[in-house]
Amino acid sequence: MKLEKIVSYLKQTGYVFQGSEIYGGLANTFDYGPLGSLLKDNLKRAWKKRFITESKYNVLFDSSILLNKEVWQASGHLAGFNDPLTECLSCNNRFRADHLITNYDNSINCDGWSNEKLLEFLNDKKIACPVCGKLKWSEIRQFNLMFKTNQGVIDNEANLVYLRPETAQGIFINFKNIQRTTRRKLPFGVGQVGKAFRNEITPGNFIFRTREFEQLELEFFCQPQTELKWFDYWLEEMKRFLVDLGLKKENISYHEHNEEELSHYSNKTIDILYNYPWGFDELWGIASRTDFDLKAHEVHSGVDMTYLDNETNEKYHPYVVEPSLGVERLFLAVIKDSLTEETLPDGTTRELLKIHPFLAPYQVAVFPLIRKRHQAKAEAVYELLSKELSVLYDETQTIGKRYRRQDQIGTPFAVTIDDETLANETVTVRERDTMEQITLKIDEVASYIKLKTKF
Numbered sequence: 001m002k003l004e005k006i007v008s009y010l011k012q013t014g015y016v017f018q019g020s021e022i023y024g025g026l027a028n029t030f031d032y033g034p035l036g037s038l039l040k041d042n043l044k045r046a047w048k049k050r051f052i053t054e055s056k057y058n059v060l061f062d063s064s065i066l067l068n069k070e071v072w073q074a075s076g077h078l079a080g081f082n083d084p085l086t087e088c089l090s091c092n093n094r095f096r097a098d099h100l101i102t103n104y105d106n107s108i109n110c111d112g113w114s115n116e117k118l119l120e121f122l123n124d125k126k127i128a129c130p131v132c133g134k135l136k137w138s139e140i141r142q143f144n145l146m147f148k149t150n151q152g153v154i155d156n157e158a159n160l161v162y163l164r165p166e167t168a169q170g171i172f173i174n175f176k177n178i179q180r181t182t183r184r185k186l187p188f189g190v191g192q193v194g195k196a197f198r199n200e201i202t203p204g205n206f207i208f209r210t211r212e213f214e215q216l217e218l219e220f221f222c223q224p225q226t227e228l229k230w231f232d233y234w235l236e237e238m239k240r241f242l243v244d245l246g247l248k249k250e251n252i253s254y255h256e257h258n259e260e261e262l263s264h265y266s267n268k269t270i271d272i273l274y275n276y277p278w279g280f281d282e283l284w285g286i287a288s289r290t291d292f293d294l295k296a297h298e299v300h301s302g303v304d305m306t307y308l309d310n311e312t313n314e315k316y317h318p319y320v321v322e323p324s325l326g327v328e329r330l331f332l333a334v335i336k337d338s339l340t341e342e343t344l345p346d347g348t349t350r351e352l353l354k355i356h357p358f359l360a361p362y363q364v365a366v367f368p369l370i371r372k373r374h375q376a377k378a379e380a381v382y383e384l385l386s387k388e389l390s391v392l393y394d395e396t397q398t399i400g401k402r403y404r405r406q407d408q409i410g411t412p413f414a415v416t417i418d419d420e421t422l423a424n425e426t427v428t429v430r431e432r433d434t435m436e437q438i439t440l441k442i443d444e445v446a447s448y449i450k451l452k453t454k455f
């Protein structure tokens, strides 16, 4: 499926809008409409359910976006959170040198290449500017991706702060607080859902790479030497999560980082790739981060970041395994694997979002068959169901068109109120994928739908 098809579907249905649209937009920013914001929320709920609530190991955390700038000194982001930037000296557009190379040949991975090697490759292979077609690249320089702002009323160096480029560091700096107050023993994990900001040189592919995005991160603290066992454990959980959400197995693959690609703090990293419209690309990463972060924060803050094992009386820095997922990348993958066009037995077609019922923005739509006659009862059913479910009320157009509209946005059930309802308190419940209809008592509907839409 082409990206343009997905983008136009999401805009037309009200899932995603261009950011600041009435002012001509702001490049690569997006606003999530009534459907999109519900889907995002459901993705986050699914992750929290699986990785926090249903995991005996993990707890939830919520740190601030603005952190003391020493945090970024310690984590290495100030010195090293860079991408290689080159400018076309003919048209002055700026690009990520490594992206120019992977666009030229996507089997090449430039992680770990020096600025000189990147420039040499661009020139040797005559990789021209994608905008003006000239071959006139500037020297490559490392561009820091952190967004800067000022805290307080004075606009100077002293009160410079950064928007967090990942949620992880907020967890590391609170390791002691969390461990002390929860009285957790190792191994345990801390999960966080929240915005992250990166001043990407070349954002793009719609919501795949943006400068503002949301992360679902888990920092799993464990005993040294056990990290690779936990790495395998969480990798299996990640795969299970994606398949349970309905992603197609054939659209998922894996890339293990080799020595050159591994970050300096990691002894094992695997990217889970998804088959996006432009090919396989990173959806979710899992990194074994060793004890790098806790030790770095100990050195910079002067605060002891060790863990005392009460049973063995050993004191050590826990190792960390980190599965880190972008909400928007999951959003795009889920939409791509759910959106279909179906030909019905009568030869007509319907656009169908076969999304997991738990993720659907609305679990059920409520329709009065005839507005004037069934409206009051339909509103009463809406009120009843909306106490327990996410419900949409629709009384416009013919019943057939209302069904199509719900199929298109992925609503797994539709409940129709008709004369039978007025006579004996039953409703027709229609299922999205099979289009089969059953009759239920009004007071059975909520529990029926809850059962069918659980994750």
Ligand code: GAP
Pocket (backbone or CB within 6 Å): 165, 166, 167, 168, 198, 200, 207, 208, 209, 210, 211, 212, 213, 214, 215, 217, 282, 283, 284, 285, 322, 324, 325, 326, 327, 328, 329
């Ligand atoms: N704490 C580790 C970390 O942040 P990362 O690989 O840089 O690792 C983790 O980011 C995930 O965040 C990625 O796998 C991706 O899903 C998402 N992500 C990263 N940069 C993004 C961007 N510019 N736009 C959207 N999602 C992004």
